[in-house]
Amino acid sequence: MKTELISLVLVLLALVGTPTGVILYDNAARPANEITLVAHRPLDGNWSQREIRVKRGQTVRLRLTSEDVTHGFYVPDLGIDAGPISPGKFKTVEFTPERTGSFRFYCNILCSHEHGGMIGQIIVE
Amino acid sequence: MNLVRFTILILALIFVGLIVGPFATTDAAGPDDTADIVVEARQFSYQPSIIRVKKGQRVRITLRAMDLTHGLHVDDYGQEVVSTPGQPQQLEFVADKSGRFPLRCSQTCGPLHPFMVGSLIVEPNLPFGTSVALAALLSLGYLGFLWTRREPPLAPLSGGSVDLAAPKASLPSTLRKEITGGVRIDFLKLPVLGAFLRWRGFQFALMLPLLFFMMLALVAGLRGSPVGNSNLGIVFVWILWWALLIILLIPFGGRVWCAMCPLPGPGEWLQRLSFVRRREGASFSLGKAWPAKLRNIWLQNGAFLLIALFSAIVLTTPWATVAVLVTFAALSLGLALIFQGRAFCRYVCPLGGFIGLCSMVAPLAVRVKDREVCRAHKGKECIKGSAAGYGCPWFEYPGTMHRNAYCGLCMECVKTCPKGNIAAGLQPFGRDLVVDRGHADEAYRTFIALGSAALYSAVMLGPWGWLRSLAGNPLASGFALYAIILLGTCLILVPGLFLVTAWLARLASGTSTVSVARLWRNFSYGLVPLGLTVWIAFSLSVVLASGYRLIPTLSDPLGHGWNLFGTAGFEGGPVLMNLLPYIQTTVLLIGLVWSIKTCWQLACRMFIRRDEAWRALGPVTLFLFGATATFLWLYLG
Numbered sequence: 001m002k003t004e005l006i007s008l009v010l011v012l013l014a015l016v017g018t019p020t021g022v023i024l025y026d027n028a029a030r031p032a033n034e035i036t037l038v039a040h041r042p043l044d045g046n047w048s049q050r051e052i053r054v055k056r057g058q059t060v061r062l063r064l065t066s067e068d069v070t071h072g073f074y075v076p077d078l079g080i081d082a083g084p085i086s087p088g089k090f091k092t093v094e095f096t097p098e099r100t101g102s103f104r105f106y107c108n109i110l111c112s113h114e115h116g117g118m119i120g121q122i123i124v125e
Numbered sequence: 126m127n128l129v130r131f132t133i134l135i136l137a138l139i140f141v142g143l144i145v146g147p148f149a150t151t152d153a154a155g156p157d158d159t160a161d162i163v164v165e166a167r168q169f170s171y172q173p174s175i176i177r178v179k180k181g182q183r184v185r186i187t188l189r190a191m192d193l194t195h196g197l198h199v200d201d202y203g204q205e206v207v208s209t210p211g212q213p214q215q216l217e218f219v220a221d222k223s224g225r226f227p228l229r230c231s232q233t234c235g236p237l238h239p240f241m242v243g244s245l246i247v248e249p250n251l252p253f254g255t256s257v258a259l260a261a262l263l264s265l266g267y268l269g270f271l272w273t274r275r276e277p278p279l280a281p282l283s284g285g286s287v288d289l290a291a292p293k294a295s296l297p298s299t300l301r302k303e304i305t306g307g308v309r310i311d312f313l314k315l316p317v318l319g320a321f322l323r324w325r326g327f328q329f330a331l332m333l334p335l336l337f338f339m340m341l342a343l344v345a346g347l348r349g350s351p352v353g354n355s356n357l358g359i360v361f362v363w364i365l366w367w368a369l370l371i372i373l374l375i376p377f378g379g380r381v382w383c384a385m386c387p388l389p390g391p392g393e394w395l396q397r398l399s400f401v402r403r404r405e406g407a408s409f410s411l412g413k414a415w416p417a418k419l420r421n422i423w424l425q426n427g428a429f430l431l432i433a434l435f436s437a438i439v440l441t442t443p444w445a446t447v448a449v450l451v452t453f454a455a456l457s458l459g460l461a462l463i464f465q466g467r468a469f470c471r472y473v474c475p476l477g478g479f480i481g482l483c484s485m486v487a488p489l490a491v492r493v494k495d496r497e498v499c500r501a502h503k504g505k506e507c508i509k510g511s512a513a514g515y516g517c518p519w520f521e522y523p524g525t526m527h528r529n530a531y532c533g534l535c536m537e538c539v540k541t542c543p544k545g546n547i548a549a550g551l552q553p554f555g556r557d558l559v560v561d562r563g564h565a566d567e568a569y570r571t572f573i574a575l576g577s578a579a580l581y582s583a584v585m586l587g588p589w590g591w592l593r594s595l596a597g598n599p600l601a602s603g604f605a606l607y608a609i610i611l612l613g614t615c616l617i618l619v620p621g622l623f624l625v626t627a628w629l630a631r632l633a634s635g636t637s638t639v640s641v642a643r644l645w646r647n648f649s650y651g652l653v654p655l656g657l658t659v660w661i662a663f664s665l666s667v668v669l670a671s672g673y674r675l676i677p678t679l680s681d682p683l684g685h686g687w688n689l690f691g692t693a694g695f696e697g698g699p700v701l702m703n704l705l706p707y708i709q710t711t712v713l714l715i716g717l718v719w720s721i722k723t724c725w726q727l728a729c730r731m732f733i734r735r736d737e738a739w740r741a742l743g744p745v746t747l748f749l750f751g752a753t754a755t756f757l758w759l760y761l762g
Binding site: 003004007008010011013014015018019022023025026029036063065066067068069070084086087088089090109110111112113115 | 190192193194209210211232233234235326329333336337340341343344345348350351352354355390394399400401402682683684685686687
């Protein structure tokens with residue numbers, strides 16, 4: 001019976017342990033001061049966050065990625081242009097906002113006919 | 126003639142072609158001559174998708190992205206350009222190599238991006254011309270070689286499986302040897318491997334790690350990035366596993382995958398209420414017998430076609446891959462709870478049908494050592510089971526089993542046989558294909574394998590954007606047309622052409638002793654080697670083009686920006702693309718010659734006289750050459 005018991009534990013480990021472990025790690029792997037911004041074409045969900053709230057004087061790390069086609073990330077008022085963001089790849093942008101207000105961000109790589117609607121704003125409080 | 130010598134011969138001929146080739150071109154253009162081409166790129170095709178230039182010409186490609194950012198990478202030339210809409214970009218190089226070079230989109234532009242391919246054909250297309258000429262030469266040469274083998278005049282030729290109904294004493298001595306000694310090298314006699322195969326935990330030990338990997342693929346597919354080539358689910362299943370299966374496991378191990386596949390695990394463990402140990406009496410299953418009318422592989426054929434229809438989506442979309450895996454797992458569990466044994470694996474699993482077909486090529490086999498021992502022994506523990514193991518879950522009787530087709534290599538009979546009469550080892554390649562009585566369902570499986578390979582190659586590797594857009598969107602009306610094309614090719618065109626071939630073979634043979642239907646059924650087994658090599662050629666181009674994705678996705682399985690092993694940032698690309706056409710040609714030509722050889726052996730079993738068999742082989746060889754040339758055209762033309 002010992003063989004059977006060990007086997008049962010191993011099977012449960014594979015069936016239940018694998019997904020649980022992956023999901024737990026996935027949740028733990030995201031630091032607090034980091035914001036992940038996922039780009040989709042406007043008809044497929046647009047930016048994952050249309051509004052990003054940050055505090056003045058605090059450094060923000062933005063992790064940019066895309067889940068469909070190549071996009072851009074452009075905040076003219078903060079002088080940020082991340083360049084092309086390819087699907088499945090990550091780009092990190094760091095900035096420390098010095099003044100309060102709201103700043104628009106755009107996709108600056110033509111991604112679809114609705115490209116012009118790919119807008120969001122960063123609100124500095 | 127043996128395969129190794131043939132491989133060397135083919136390689137030598139290709140080598141000669143490569144050396145002679147450049148001198149043979151007389152109409153090559155001068156360097157001042159420039160081909161100016163404007164290419165429009167849309168999801169997921171180029172317009173024009175086929176660019177023809179002359180060798181030596183200067184090529185200037187202006188890439189105009191029309192809908193979103195696209196790239197264009199010329200394989201082998203290593204040239205690349207990226208364009209965003211409204212900003213055309215130019216690429217200039219000298220076409221100094223002849224042949225066909227895929228143009229690939231280098232900017233992920235959506236789900237079917239990996240298949241966004243065009244063709245640059247630098248004429249004269251020597252690799253293609255040479256390979257077709259080689260195929261013709263080899264076909265004729267082999268036919269000529271067999272012509273010298275018409276003596277002695279009476280068939281059959283040795284080297285195949287044997288009709289078991291025939292009494293042993295009346296068989297010639299060469300055949301008798303094959304009945305008793307089919308397996309040459311018996312792994313059960315080896316020290317470590319033999320003990321492993323006899324161990325009760327054998328199958329569990331194979332399944333457990335794969336169960337872990339399958340769960341990893343599932344969770345990645347569900348929770349990870351929808352970008353196919355950044356998701357471990359897609360990369361594991363459709364690049365790593367598929368390539369290993371087609372290129373390595375099937376040609377050498379036959380159904381060995383079926384011994385380790387984790388999908389039927391839960392069902393089988395419930396049927397047995399045990400993982401490893403043999404437990405008698407208890408079972409969590411209704412244990413019904415599989416319906417007699419479904420004891421064939423028509424269900425598998427249908428299921429294979431169903432998956433084939435949606436392959437363009439399944440191969441690129443993580444959730445679709447998850448859906449397919451979960452459906453298989455649920456079906457295998459459900460059927461295990463109702464029926465006995467591996468009913469799902471043997472009669473339903475679409476992949477099981479395909480692997481079973483190709484496993485007849487493989488040398489790895491489980492067979493009895495001496496059939497006389499089984500005939501005299503009344504216990505039949507291999508069917509009923511004993512204290513040492515379970516009765517065959519694949520509904521086979523090892524005592525008369527003479528083909529790999531439906532043996533799942535689970536090694537239960539090795540444990541149950543009280544006479545130690547089972548051998549598990551190696552037999553000659555392709556031995557099981559030489560059948561005496563073919564079956565229509567198995568013949569159709571071969572036609573489906575050939576037809577779907579042609580369609581897959583056209584959709585995923587070919588420059589035909591219109592076909593790709595038909596296949597890529599099941600919700601659009603064009604999908605019905607794609608379904609008609611796919612089903613028509615697999616169910617009508619290929620079997621129909623082969624029926625004409627069988628009719629011609631009968632005509633050519635000059636005798637009416639063998640019916641057209643029998644020729645059609647039996648000769649279909651001769652197509653299997655070519656069918657397998659066609660799939661190898663197709664899978665090679667997939668794994669060489671996208672195999673590098675395994676390295677970054679191992680570190681970042683969900684595409685969430687992890688970096689487990691520090692390889693997440695790995696920037697690779699297609700490898701060995703310059704050699705791919707030559708590898709594919711070699712593989713296909715081996716398949717061609719092997720198929721002709723198998724058809725000759727099949728013919729010798731059907732016809733009474735060898736000269737009749739040889740004449741019947743003519744039309745069949747023509748069909749095989751035609752099929753090979755078609756695939757050469759798909760890959761190089």
